[in-house]
Amino acid sequence: MNILLLGSGGREHAIACKIAQSGNCSKLYIAPGNAGTAAVGENVSLDMADFDAVGQFVLSHDVKMLVVGPEAPLVAGIADHFADTPALSHVMVIGPKRQGAMLEGSKDYAKAFMVRHKIPTARYQTFTKATLKEAEAFLDTLQAPYVLKADGLAAGKGVLIESDLKTAKKHLREMLGGKFGDASASVVIEEYLSGIELSVFVLTDGQHYLLLPSAKDYKRIGEGDTGLNTGGMGSVSPVPFADKEFMKKVEDRIVKPTVRGLREEKIDYHGFIFVGLMNCNGDPYVIEYNVRMGDPETESVFPRIKSDVVELFENTAHESLDRCMLSVDPRTAACVMMVAGGYPESYEKGKAIDLGEEDADVQVFHCGTKRDDKGNLVTNGGRVICTTALAATLPEALMKSYNRAATIHWDGKYNRRDIGQDLLKLMI
Numbered sequence: 001m002n003i004l005l006l007g008s009g010g011r012e013h014a015i016a017c018k019i020a021q022s023g024n025c026s027k028l029y030i031a032p033g034n035a036g037t038a039a040v041g042e043n044v045s046l047d048m049a050d051f052d053a054v055g056q057f058v059l060s061h062d063v064k065m066l067v068v069g070p071e072a073p074l075v076a077g078i079a080d081h082f083a084d085t086p087a088l089s090h091v092m093v094i095g096p097k098r099q100g101a102m103l104e105g106s107k108d109y110a111k112a113f114m115v116r117h118k119i120p121t122a123r124y125q126t127f128t129k130a131t132l133k134e135a136e137a138f139l140d141t142l143q144a145p146y147v148l149k150a151d152g153l154a155a156g157k158g159v160l161i162e163s164d165l166k167t168a169k170k171h172l173r174e175m176l177g178g179k180f181g182d183a184s185a186s187v188v189i190e191e192y193l194s195g196i197e198l199s200v201f202v203l204t205d206g207q208h209y210l211l212l213p214s215a216k217d218y219k220r221i222g223e224g225d226t227g228l229n230t231g232g233m234g235s236v237s238p239v240p241f242a243d244k245e246f247m248k249k250v251e252d253r254i255v256k257p258t259v260r261g262l263r264e265e266k267i268d269y270h271g272f273i274f275v276g277l278m279n280c281n282g283d284p285y286v287i288e289y290n291v292r293m294g295d296p297e298t299e300s301v302f303p304r305i306k307s308d309v310v311e312l313f314e315n316t317a318h319e320s321l322d323r324c325m326l327s328v329d330p331r332t333a334a335c336v337m338m339v340a341g342g343y344p345e346s347y348e349k350g351k352a353i354d355l356g357e358e359d360a361d362v363q364v365f366h367c368g369t370k371r372d373d374k375g376n377l378v379t380n381g382g383r384v385i386c387t388t389a390l391a392a393t394l395p396e397a398l399m400k401s402y403n404r405a406a407t408i409h410w411d412g413k414y415n416r417r418d419i420g421q422d423l424l425k426l427m428i
């Protein structure tokens, strides 16, 4: 069948590589894609937010499956558009409808869902401008550090963690005053969870689920987890401390009640659930849900999936995931992200990229790249390219990934040198 994948990052390049390997994919289109996806399928210049244009492309190119990479089209209802348009309703859509996507689109909705289904998460309350006084009083009952979250999507910037109560109250007033526009018209205030973060990924058809490999990403720009937040500077899969015992707790306390909750609330959900977790002394707590795969977690999770992903997606759409077994490469994957100088603040685009020497053992995923008018490969975003190596051990995977990354160049390239080091220390 013909398949259309929406998105343009490293996540989409990694997903595209797996889809293209499947015997069930005749033609793969990626919209808008990047220079890496252009080598795996055909890039199409489509605006993901223009559902009519996406629908027309799907019809004119006989696309049978739509795989949605990022959250924005899901939160805006692309899966509903396909289901509700008679000419498109036969298309398999991988990604939840609007109501399911609210798990990412509204922190308040996600927290209330967790409370309804007794899923462990930090204690919280939600406030608006009208309840500012109550919000300040709630902050007074909490201990530092204080966690403030814009309710809506704020491009990954809507969470503030502040140790000083007065400053936290100032941030609260700014958020409710429109710091993140409509996204912070409601603010979730929650207890701080102390522990180590990890991400767990689930593919669900709304009835059944498959637990995909776990991963850890590195969000800060600076080594030792310092500096500004980024989209993610690297990832490792699996997470060594997510052993059988811990993952059983995750499955019993979080994954099963989440899927059961979707079913009980009659929320049609065909797609990924990305559960951001905190491991607090061996017990998992949900920090957030996302309704898509993570980036750059996908770049270490997908290379480990040995099953035919198109077959998994077909069974997801047909609510028959119970027929599928997931086959996973037991080796460790390590992904190192290379970014433009200045990122995540202002940075330049259009720098010529030298891809260095190929290494059959290391995959290179493109994130913000494109071909310029002359066909040269140039930077086209903050996160530019990442390398993923698979090896028997984490140190080996890191070494291979870093060696490959060292051969890639452009003016201003930066990468963290300490991806995975925290996990190695825990393993000693």
Ligand code: AMP
Binding pocket: 122, 147, 149, 156, 159, 161, 190, 191, 192, 193, 194, 197, 276, 287, 288
């Ligand atoms: P979120 O967008 O909800 O994932 O939050 C962004 C980041 O803030 C998370 O990845 C955590 O590092 C941190 N964070 C969010 N909520 C909490 C919390 N309750 N306790 C500690 N850290 C948190």
Ligand code: GLY
Binding pocket: 217, 231, 232, 290, 293, 294, 295, 296, 297
């Ligand atoms: N790496 C975090 C995310 O994709 O949201």
